[in-house]
Amino acid sequence: MPRRSPLFLALVLAAAQTVAAESDPGTAKDVISAAEKEGKLIVYSTTDAALVVPLLKDFAALYPKLTLEYNDMNSTELYNRLISEVAAGAGSGDFLWSSAMDLQIKLANDAYALAYASPELPHLPQWASWRNEAYAVTFEPIAFVYNKRLVKAEEVPQSHAELAKALAGNPDRWRGKVTAYDPERSGVGFLLITQDARLDPNFAETERSYGRVGVKLYTSIGAMLERIQSGEHQLGFNIFGSYATARQRKDPSIGIVYPKDYTLVMSRVALIPKAAKHPNAAKVFLDYLLSKRGQELIAKAALFSIRDDVEGETTAAALNRELGGTLKPLPVGPSLLVYLDQAKRLEFLRQWQQAIGTK
Amino acid sequence: MVLATGLTILSPLGIILYQSFLDGPFFQGSTKLSLSAFRFVLADADFHRAFGSTLIVAVGMTGLAVPLGGLLAFLVVRTDLPGRRWIEPALLIPIFLSPVVIAFGYVVAVGPVGFLTLLFREAFGKAPWNLYSLASVTVIAGLTHIPHVYLYTSSTLRAIGSDLEEAAAVAGAGTAQIAWKVSLPMVRPALLYSGVLVFFLGFELFGLPLILGDPEGMLVLSTYLYKLTNRLGVPSYQLMAVVAVVIMTFAFPLVWLQRRLLGLSGRFVSVRGKGLKRVPLRLGRWRWAALLLVLAWLVATVVTPLAGVFLRAFVTNWGEGVRLREVLTLEHFTELLDYPNLVRGVVNTMVIGVVGGAIAVACYATIALVQHRWQSRWAKVIDYLVMVPRGMPGLVAGLAFFWVFLFVKPIAPLRATPVSLWIAYSVVWLAYGMRLISGALLQVAPELEEAALTVGASRGQVTRHVTLPLIRFGLLGSWLLIFLIFVREYSTGVYLLGPGTEVIGSLIISLWATGAIDIVSALSVINVVLVGLGLAVALRLGVRVHE
Numbered sequence: 036m037p038r039r040s041p042l043f044l045a046l047v048l049a050a051a052q053t054v055a056a057e058s059d060p061g062t063a064k065d066v067i068s069a070a071e072k073e074g075k076l077i078v079y080s081t082t083d084a085a086l087v088v089p090l091l092k093d094f095a096a097l098y099p100k101l102t103l104e105y106n107d108m109n110s111t112e113l114y115n116r117l118i119s120e121v122a123a124g125a126g127s128g129d130f131l132w133s134s135a136m137d138l139q140i141k142l143a144n145d146a147y148a149l150a151y152a153s154p155e156l157p158h159l160p161q162w163a164s165w166r167n168e169a170y171a172v173t174f175e176p177i178a179f180v181y182n183k184r185l186v187k188a189e190e191v192p193q194s195h196a197e198l199a200k201a202l203a204g205n206p207d208r209w210r211g212k213v214t215a216y217d218p219e220r221s222g223v224g225f226l227l228i229t230q231d232a233r234l235d236p237n238f239a240e241t242e243r244s245y246g247r248v249g250v251k252l253y254t255s256i257g258a259m260l261e262r263i264q265s266g267e268h269q270l271g272f273n274i275f276g277s278y279a280t281a282r283q284r285k286d287p288s289i290g291i292v293y294p295k296d297y298t299l300v301m302s303r304v305a306l307i308p309k310a311a312k313h314p315n316a317a318k319v320f321l322d323y324l325l326s327k328r329g330q331e332l333i334a335k336a337a338l339f340s341i342r343d344d345v346e347g348e349t350t351a352a353a354l355n356r357e358l359g360g361t362l363k364p365l366p367v368g369p370s371l372l373v374y375l376d377q378a379k380r381l382e383f384l385r386q387w388q389q390a391i392g393t394k
Numbered sequence: 395m396v397l398a399t400g401l402t403i404l405s406p407l408g409i410i411l412y413q414s415f416l417d418g419p420f421f422q423g424s425t426k427l428s429l430s431a432f433r434f435v436l437a438d439a440d441f442h443r444a445f446g447s448t449l450i451v452a453v454g455m456t457g458l459a460v461p462l463g464g465l466l467a468f469l470v471v472r473t474d475l476p477g478r479r480w481i482e483p484a485l486l487i488p489i490f491l492s493p494v495v496i497a498f499g500y501v502v503a504v505g506p507v508g509f510l511t512l513l514f515r516e517a518f519g520k521a522p523w524n525l526y527s528l529a530s531v532t533v534i535a536g537l538t539h540i541p542h543v544y545l546y547t548s549s550t551l552r553a554i555g556s557d558l559e560e561a562a563a564v565a566g567a568g569t570a571q572i573a574w575k576v577s578l579p580m581v582r583p584a585l586l587y588s589g590v591l592v593f594f595l596g597f598e599l600f601g602l603p604l605i606l607g608d609p610e611g612m613l614v615l616s617t618y619l620y621k622l623t624n625r626l627g628v629p630s631y632q633l634m635a636v637v638a639v640v641i642m643t644f645a646f647p648l649v650w651l652q653r654r655l656l657g658l659s660g661r662f663v664s665v666r667g668k669g670l671k672r673v674p675l676r677l678g679r680w681r682w683a684a685l686l687l688v689l690a691w692l693v694a695t696v697v698t699p700l701a702g703v704f705l706r707a708f709v710t711n712w713g714e715g716v717r718l719r720e721v722l723t724l725e726h727f728t729e730l731l732d733y734p735n736l737v738r739g740v741v742n743t744m745v746i747g748v749v750g751g752a753i754a755v756a757c758y759a760t761i762a763l764v765q766h767r768w769q770s771r772w773a774k775v776i777d778y779l780v781m782v783p784r785g786m787p788g789l790v791a792g793l794a795f796f797w798v799f800l801f802v803k804p805i806a807p808l809r810a811t812p813v814s815l816w817i818a819y820s821v822v823w824l825a826y827g828m829r830l831i832s833g834a835l836l837q838v839a840p841e842l843e844e845a846a847l848t849v850g851a852s853r854g855q856v857t858r859h860v861t862l863p864l865i866r867f868g869l870l871g872s873w874l875l876i877f878l879i880f881v882r883e884y885s886t887g888v889y890l891l892g893p894g895t896e897v898i899g900s901l902i903i904s905l906w907a908t909g910a911i912d913i914v915s916a917l918s919v920i921n922v923v924l925v926g927l928g929l930a931v932a933l934r935l936g937v938r939v940h941e
Contacts (some may be wrong), residue, residue, distance in 0.1 A: 041894045077893070083910060084733050106735065106893045109907050115629045116892070122421035123800040125809070137627065184715040188492045211506075217611065220621045250610050257909010258608065265713025267507045278909070 039135045060326035061154035069315035076316035079128035080139040080255040081110045081262035090332040110135030121310045129311040135222045137371040139304040143168040149307040155325035171302030174341040174351040177278040179292040194296040202244040209248040217252030218276045227273040246391035280337040300364035396772045406794030414635035431632035442619035451532045452596025458533045458536030460589045463543025471551040474674040483933045488538045490878045490925045495918040502706045507713040516675030537695045543588040550584035569675045587655040594648040595707030598787045638790040645785035707915040726916040739896035750816040751876040758827040784825040788885035796889045809893040834868025874932040
């Protein structure tokens with residue numbers, strides 16, 4: 036390849052930037068140039084790096100002057116790391132992106148977050164941001180997942196009521212075959228089951244039916260999906276449709292049902308810590324994630340785009356058409372903090388343990 | 395030097411103790427001194443369950459590992475067991491396999507829809523075992539700890555010579571009678587020592603119950619501690635510190651007891667016969683039955699889980715109704731390259747194993763040399779200091795070191811580098827490493843050094859020209875063993891895991907939690923291959939895995 040002069044490259048880049056597509060983020064010019072001076076960006080995230088590789092590559096192509104360091108970790112770890120690093124006055128992440136919505140809101144509530152009005156805000160639903168500090172980036176439906184090899188089509192429950200009825204009606208058929216998050220050991224699992232308690236009018240009964248079939252509880256979505264795939268378990272509830280869809284692309288024996296009575300929608304919430312050393316670079320990344328260009332790649336990664344102007348199977352737009360009013364997105368805001376009160380949390384867990392009979 | 399060693403060892407311990415008496419994270423302004431964490435944990439039903447399970451597992455595995463390990467040592471060292479030359483190195487494999495990898499392999503092999511379970515079910519209609527029960531964890535833990543007992547017992551057996559047994563044989567005693575009446579009493583101190591050791595290791599068990607206890611919600615103390623991370627929704631370091639304190643309360647006396655017993659068994663061993671020529675005892679028609687028993691154990695503890703791990707690494711999915719031929723793939727390994735942190739993890743693991751292992755051995759050797767020939771009160775202090783980290787579970791030590799690196803400003807820049815991990819590893823394995831080195835040092839009689847001193851050599855010269863050359867081979871062996879231990883290590887890195895400090899062991903734990911099983915299986919295979927290579931080199935060089 037002939038060597039190009041730096042000037043030539045700069046010209047090409049400039050040209051590329053002036054013909055920026057409409058789908059590109061609308062970040063203000065001064066923010067971009069400040070970010071480029073910072074040159075670097077450290078992301079703490081709960082999303083598997085492999086899932087977002089195309090997204091990160093595209094970001095690098097769009098902002099070649101920014102070096103992005105992506106670290107995935109679990110949600111509690113992410114939270115703990117930030118508060119201890121801030122307390123130590125040591126460097127921390129510039130951008131937090133976590134599926135533990137409650138912990139993200141707690142960080143914002145405890146004044147750890149920087150306010151930034153993203154220019155992409157008008158394209159987001161009303162409930163998807165809080166005080167310009169916390170932003171929902173994805174729109175992930177919570178599903179029932181089953182093994183198509185082992186569960187007959189007519190056996191698959193289509194709603195929470197049907198699930199409870201199926202389990203209670205034939206507990207021997209399902210004993211040891213049903214799986215879900217363990218609310219005691221998994222923060223996300225706790226959040227989901229408390230939402231069930233709020234939305235399912237017959238929650239007490241549903242809960243008992245879980246107990247009757249000896250529901251198997253895990254701390255990770257991967258462990259559950261792996262075991263549904265292998266047939267060790269056959270049906271799982273409160274499972275992220277995003278992960279299940281990604282798995283389904285590799286293994287067609289995975290079946291996914293969005294419950295017809297209500298389908299919870301979770302988001303991965305992003306925020307920029309006040310302690311960020313590269314706040315402008317973080318702003319650029321936030322705008323990029325929320326932009327049409329970023330959201331198209333979010334949809335491609337089966338994380339479900341939250342913008343209504345992104346089309347495709349794994350988007351809010353498609354889900355809204357299919358499920359309409361039964362979609363129940365968890366609003367990004369202080370209502371998520373209810374169960375971070377220790378007494379309330381332990382009381383809920385005590386009731387749960389009693390209902391499913393582990394105590 | 396005493397000061398430096400002391401600080402490195404005691405600072406994590408101090409942080410944990412302090413943290414256990416607070417009502418919030420120690421670094422938060424609003425935190426007060428309080429006993430509330432102790433009250434919460436001690437009143438928690440889960441804690442009592444976990445404590446009970448821990449006792450059952452520890453007692454059960456000791457009950458299993460000690461007799462079987464003793465028997466194995468007798469068979470390999472004293473009898474004409476067929477193929478004992480190649481059996482011996484194979485016996486040691488379980489020590490160097492990560493328990494997480496083993497547990498994961500068992501799930502694929504003999505879990506409810508494991509490939510062996512399915513075969514068995516096809517043949518007999520039902521598979522009568524449940525991998526996720528307390529009993530299974532106990533049995534697996536017992537089987538995988540047989541080598542620990544074997545090591546101590548076999549080296550005692552070797553050291554005491556077989557003249558007494560031969561005398562008994564001449565007098566007409568049968569092999570079983572000799573084993574029971576003559577050999578057993580001689581190795582009793584070694585059995586007792588290894589029993590305490592296995593019981594102690596049972597208290598710290600983490601990887602096995604983490605993975606096998608998940609589906610049934612079974613908890614032991616270490617997994618209970620891990621679970622507390624999430625219990626209150628926000629970090630509950632004070633609760634975790636309390637559990638750590640509880641574990642250490644039991645661990646320290648056990649460590650101390652081990653030391654006492656080791657002294658005893660050493661004294662016993664020193665009564666040795668002169669002519670060490672051994673005539674193996676005849677097993678007669680039991681020869682092949684004995685071999686079969688040993689092979690059955692190897693198949694159960696090494697072949698089965700490794701087959702599971704390798705199988706899972708090369709298929710896209712598995713289980714009931716899956717035809718394995720249709721799902722074969724190499725994708726998981728190529729996928730690894732997509733994750734820069736995984737690539738870093740593999741590189742870091744090797745660097746920490748090879749370079750870190752070498753530096754750790756150098757440090758251990760320095761401390762050991764000072765202690766070895768320096769008769770002073772301070773040598774005694776160091777002697778006790780090096781025992782301390784042994785009583786701290788790796789998981790807890792890792793968390794404490796994370797705090798140390800975070801809040802001690804001068805060393806803070808090291809936190810995001812493998813150096814932090816290396817320090818944590820070196821401290822956690824200090825007692826083990828020191829034993830390796832002092833084992834090598836004990837082989838050098840003080841006369842040689844004294845001779846050099848008499849002809850006018852300085853202390854430094856003696857060390858450089860006499861002691862070090864004499865223990866060179868011992869140091870090389872220690873390096874290889876430390877390499878194996880560092881490559882296998884997983885729990886210490888869990889809380890230190892971050893950009894720059896990835897290693898295979900802690901990545902497996904973290905990825906298991908996020909559920910990237912494909913990657914976990916590929917990493918496990920790489921881990922096993924690394925350990926296998928290290929072990930092969932060690933055996934090739936004739937390194938004795940013990941002392």
